[in-house]
Every structure is written in C-alpha cells, then in structure tokens.
Amino acid sequence: MAATRCPGGPRGSGACRCACASAPTAPPPPRVARSDGSTSTGASSCPGTARGSTAGARLAARRSATAPSASRTSRCRAARRSPSACAGAASPCPSSTAAPTSAGASTTSPARPSARWASAPPARSSRPSDRRAGATRPDPTGTGTRTCVRIPSGPRRTIGGDVSRRIAHLDIDAFYASVELQRRPELRGLPVIVSGDGPRAVVTTASYEARRFGVGSAMPTAQARRLCPDAVLVPPDFEAYRAASRTVMALVRATVDTVEVVGLDEAYLDLTGLFSPKAEMRRLVQRIRETTGLSASVGIGPSKLVAKVASDAEKPRGFLVLEREEAVRRFADASPGLVPGIGPKTVERLAALGIETLAQLAATPDEILADRFGTNQGPWLRRRGAFLDDAPVSEERIAVSESRERTFDVDVREPHEMEEHLRRMAAELCDGLTRQDRRARTIAIKVRLDDWTTVTRARTIPEYTAEPDRVAGVAVELLRAYAPARPVRLLGVRMASFAHEAAANAGRGDQLALEV
Structure with missing residues (x-):
C-alpha cells in the first residue's frame, strides 16, 4: 500500500x-x-x-x-x-x-x-x-x-529629552597655573604661585599643591610666601593665558550654540534641547584635555546659579549635576557667601540679623530683608538663598563698567603725585573705550589707604564722554574733595552708565547728574 x-x-x-x-x-x-x-x-x-x-x-x-x-x-x-x-x-x-x-x-x-x-x-x-x-x-x-x-x-519625550532648562557651567581648574605647567612640565607636582614679585604684589592664582598650604587668589604675595616658603613663583603671562582661552572657547562654541563667556577660564553653556547633556559635556571635557592638556570642572543644573555652585563643589575635575531642590538640601548649612553675588560685607550684615546659613536665608520673609537691604536687594537675597534664578545665558556680555587701578609698591603721600597717577590711568581707560567706541557719563575714583580703608567717590555728568581731559578733570576734583588724610596704597578710575544702556532704557525719563 x-x-x-x-x-x-x-x-x-x-x-x-x-x-x-x-x-x-x-x-x-x-x-x-x-x-x-x-x-x-x-x-x-x-x-x-x-x-x-x-x-x-x-x-x-x-x-x-x-x-x-x-x-x-x-x-x-x-x-x-x-x-x-x-x-x-x-x-x-x-x-x-x-x-x-x-x-x-x-x-x-x-x-x-x-x-x-x-x-x-x-x-x-x-x-x-x-x-x-x-x-x-x-x-x-x-x-x-x-x-x-x-x-x-514610558513618558513622552522630545528630541531633547528633558524639556526643562539645562545650563552648564564650565571652569578650567587653576587656569593660569595650569597653563604655566603646560609650558614648564618640570614644575608638575610642585607648589606654584602665579604672581608678580613686588612688595605690594598679590596672588593671581596658585596650583592645588600650593592651595593645600592656604594660598589663595588675591592674597598678598608676601603672605603666600610665608605660608608656603618652598613655592615656585612664576610671573603672569596674560598673552599666553588669552591664547589658551581662545582655544578652549573655540571647542566650547563648537559644542553648543549659546555660550556666555564670563572670563578667560569659565563660561555658561545653554544645553537645553540636547538629547544627552551630560554625555555631551563629558565629551567636551575630554576634547579640552586632549587638545590643551587642561582639566575642567563642570556643573549642570536648571539655572546658571545652580550650575555655578555645582561646578565649584567638587573641584578639581569635578562633574556634578544638581536640580534646584537637591542644591537646597545639599548646601542648606553652608554660609550665604557660597552663592555668587553675596560678598563678605553682605554676609556680615546677614549674620547681624541671625542669618548664618542658606537655609535660614531662604526662610527669612522678604519684609525683614527689605527693611535691612532695600526693596530690591532684600527679596533678591532670599531668592539666591533658595537657588531661584531665571537669568538667561547671553551670548553677548557687555561690561557695565570699565576701570583702571594700580597698587603702589610704596605708599603715595603727596597729593600732586596722586593726581598724576589718576591722569595717567584716566588716559589709559579712555584709550580703551575709544577703541571700543563706547562713552559714559559716570566717573568714579577708588582710594585705598595704608590701613586698608577703601573709599569710593563718583559723579554723573550731563554728557557722554571718552575724552581723557574731561575724565581726568572730574577724577582729580573728586580726589581733592576727599583729601586723603593718610598715605595711599591704591588708586583707581572707573567709568559707568554707558550710552548703550541709555538706548536700552529709552522712555524711562532723563537721568539726573548726581554726585555721590
């Protein structure tokens, strides 16, 4: 079958x-x-x-x-x-x-x-x-x-992942000292101080090896050498620092579109819309390291304020991502001076009110702060304590003031010698403003006496100017009106209230000429 x-x-x-x-x-x-x-x-x-x-x-x-x-x-x-x-x-x-x-x-x-x-x-x-x-x-x-x-x-996503704002702050670690170490590798591992060598010189920056001895920026160099006698003193070379900064910022701008440069060694980056902000920043740090040999610290958060504090928290080579609420909890017991914009004088005034931590500052009613600091600064301080910040990342950063200062190796006692220094600095200041095509109305002087008492005087004139004779004349008049009673260790000239600000404030009324 x-x-x-x-x-x-x-x-x-x-x-x-x-x-x-x-x-x-x-x-x-x-x-x-x-x-x-x-x-x-x-x-x-x-x-x-x-x-x-x-x-x-x-x-x-x-x-x-x-x-x-x-x-x-x-x-x-x-x-x-x-x-x-x-x-x-x-x-x-x-x-x-x-x-x-x-x-x-x-x-x-x-x-x-x-x-x-x-x-x-x-x-x-x-x-x-x-x-x-x-x-x-x-x-x-x-x-x-x-x-x-x-x-x-899962949750709805856009091409940029998180639709909330994402800001990064990038800061090159010990920038000036790191540039010097790239030029002089034999100094690696040694305490290095970048500073002049005059009797009134101050520390520009120091390597992390020197910082372990308590050396810090803006410290008198004589004090730094006492703290760290074996430190290697290197004179600053700002042309080399500017060249290194241009290389770093070119890499930064090749990564994101919106960058706010706030110095030779730091910048804010708007990462909003990037699919993976953290991975992008890690790649950027690696490219900077491979190209320049410099290390960087990065902070990422929903605002410039949180990003800045995060980048400072774990230096060097730090990489910290914080939400606002996380920053509030992490730094609740920190001094208000941790936050950018709150200086030592303000910290002292806050302490007089019994406010010694950021948590206390954030919990203080606006009315109490406004009574002590004014209706604008008071609420602003509370917002800083709560890490509330909505300032945008601006590609164009225009200085609101320009100044020239000089610290003398030997205290100046003669009035005519002080006036001569003021005229010279006024000429340098106006020369720079003329090249930038900028003019201003407010002229100020800064005087620091031999006992470190610091005094400022300012006057707002009717017209905008960048004429050296006009600026120097006002500066000398302010100095004569103050008439320092003690020898002077520092003098400075500053100009503010520029013409572009007047255009932005058009329609708000004419500004009066005031003397402060």
Whole structure:
C-alpha cells in the first residue's frame, strides 16, 4: 500500500488541504502501509500529531491543555515533509481551518488566524491611524484580522529629552597655573604661585599643591610666601593665558550654540534641547584635555546659579549635576557667601540679623530683608538663598563698567603725585573705550589707604564722554574733595552708565547728574 502523508499546504497558508480533517474519529484507526513495507496506525500519518497513537494522544492532550487559543498552535509541519495524502487521521490536523477541505467536507475547528501572525511581533506601521490602540489591519494570509496594540514606552519625550532648562557651567581648574605647567612640565607636582614679585604684589592664582598650604587668589604675595616658603613663583603671562582661552572657547562654541563667556577660564553653556547633556559635556571635557592638556570642572543644573555652585563643589575635575531642590538640601548649612553675588560685607550684615546659613536665608520673609537691604536687594537675597534664578545665558556680555587701578609698591603721600597717577590711568581707560567706541557719563575714583580703608567717590555728568581731559578733570576734583588724610596704597578710575544702556532704557525719563 502506498505511503500516505499530509501534504499540508503552501507555507504560511494557514490551511491543511487534506482529508484528515474529515476522517472518522471512531477507534480503532485503520492501519496504513509505508513505502518501506511496514505498517502503522493512521494517527501517525498526520504531521499534526506525534508518531504512534499512544504518544500522539498524550501529546495532543498536553497541547489542548496548555494552548488556550489557536494562537498557541504551531503551524503545520507538513510543508517540510514529502507530499502525500493523509488518510485515517485520529484527530483533525491542528492547522486546519473552517475552509472546506479537499474532500469537500467542512471541518469542526473554528476559523483562526495564521500561526505566523499569532506568534510573531507586529510590524510597526508608518501610518498614524494604524498605530492607534485598537486599530486593525487585515491579516495578509486572508484568514482573519489582527489587532495592533500600542505598547507604551514610558513618558513622552522630545528630541531633547528633558524639556526643562539645562545650563552648564564650565571652569578650567587653576587656569593660569595650569597653563604655566603646560609650558614648564618640570614644575608638575610642585607648589606654584602665579604672581608678580613686588612688595605690594598679590596672588593671581596658585596650583592645588600650593592651595593645600592656604594660598589663595588675591592674597598678598608676601603672605603666600610665608605660608608656603618652598613655592615656585612664576610671573603672569596674560598673552599666553588669552591664547589658551581662545582655544578652549573655540571647542566650547563648537559644542553648543549659546555660550556666555564670563572670563578667560569659565563660561555658561545653554544645553537645553540636547538629547544627552551630560554625555555631551563629558565629551567636551575630554576634547579640552586632549587638545590643551587642561582639566575642567563642570556643573549642570536648571539655572546658571545652580550650575555655578555645582561646578565649584567638587573641584578639581569635578562633574556634578544638581536640580534646584537637591542644591537646597545639599548646601542648606553652608554660609550665604557660597552663592555668587553675596560678598563678605553682605554676609556680615546677614549674620547681624541671625542669618548664618542658606537655609535660614531662604526662610527669612522678604519684609525683614527689605527693611535691612532695600526693596530690591532684600527679596533678591532670599531668592539666591533658595537657588531661584531665571537669568538667561547671553551670548553677548557687555561690561557695565570699565576701570583702571594700580597698587603702589610704596605708599603715595603727596597729593600732586596722586593726581598724576589718576591722569595717567584716566588716559589709559579712555584709550580703551575709544577703541571700543563706547562713552559714559559716570566717573568714579577708588582710594585705598595704608590701613586698608577703601573709599569710593563718583559723579554723573550731563554728557557722554571718552575724552581723557574731561575724565581726568572730574577724577582729580573728586580726589581733592576727599583729601586723603593718610598715605595711599591704591588708586583707581572707573567709568559707568554707558550710552548703550541709555538706548536700552529709552522712555524711562532723563537721568539726573548726581554726585555721590
């Protein structure tokens, strides 16, 4: 007797086009002959069951118990076998459908989708209507329909990830000293102080090795040398520092569009809209290191204030990301002087009110602060204590004042000598303003006596000017009116209230000429 096999159907058709679906189910099944002369029951001839009636029955029972729906049934394996007729099957082929069989009889199984569509993950449609939850598309096999279920992928995201503001502050570690160490590698690991060597010189910056001895910027050099006698004193070379700064800022501007440079060694970067701000900043720090040999500290937060404090918190080579609430908790017990814009004098005045921490400052009512510091500065101080800041990152940073100062190696006692210094500094100041095409109305002087008493005097004139004689004349008049009673160790000239500010404040009324 010829061997009988289930021919199945085309791969993935979802139908077994044989007579097994309509074969009698009453036992015992007929025995059929194989091509090798052996015989077996008809149950083994259908590929939908295992070989042998007993094993096939057990397998069919397990499948029916564990497969709650047709989607769990495997596709007919007959396509991988030699085609022949399937006769006398003990049970219907598991892949048969409600379509009529080749014998013209109807099967007892309900219509079911193709096994491929039931088990394979759905392909994503490019049409928005097809991606809606509950939208349907026809099954390509024609045996049923498929429901497209949209799987949630988490919170809604934009191309920039977090839609909130993200600001970074980048600060080159010990910038001047680091530039000198690049030029003189033999000084690495040694305490280095960048400073002049005059009797009135002050420290420009110091390496971290020198800072361990208490040496800091703006400290008198004589005091720094007492704290660290073995320090190497290096004179400043500002041209080299400016060249290094240009290289660093070129790398910064190649990373983000909006950059606010606030010095040779630091800048604010607006990272809002970047997909991965932290990764971008880490790559920038690495590029700076590879290009210049300089290390940098980075702080990232929702505002310039949080970013600045974060970058200072873990120097050198720090990288700290803080939200405003995290900054409030982390620095709650810190002095108000930690926050940029709150200087030593203000810290003393706050301490007189019993406010010695940022947490206390943030909790102080505006009315109390306004009574002591004014209606503008009082509430501003409370906001600084709470790390509230909405100042934008501005690409164009214009100085609100320009000044020239000089600390004398020997205290100046003669009035005419003081006036000569003022005229020389006024000429230098006006020369710089003329090159920038800037003019101002407010002229001020700064006088520091030998006992470190510091006094300022200012006058606002009717017209804008950058004429050396006009500026020097006002500065000398202010000095004569003050008439220092003690020798002077420092003199300075400053100009403010520039013409561009008047254009910005147009319509607010004319400014009066005042003398302070």
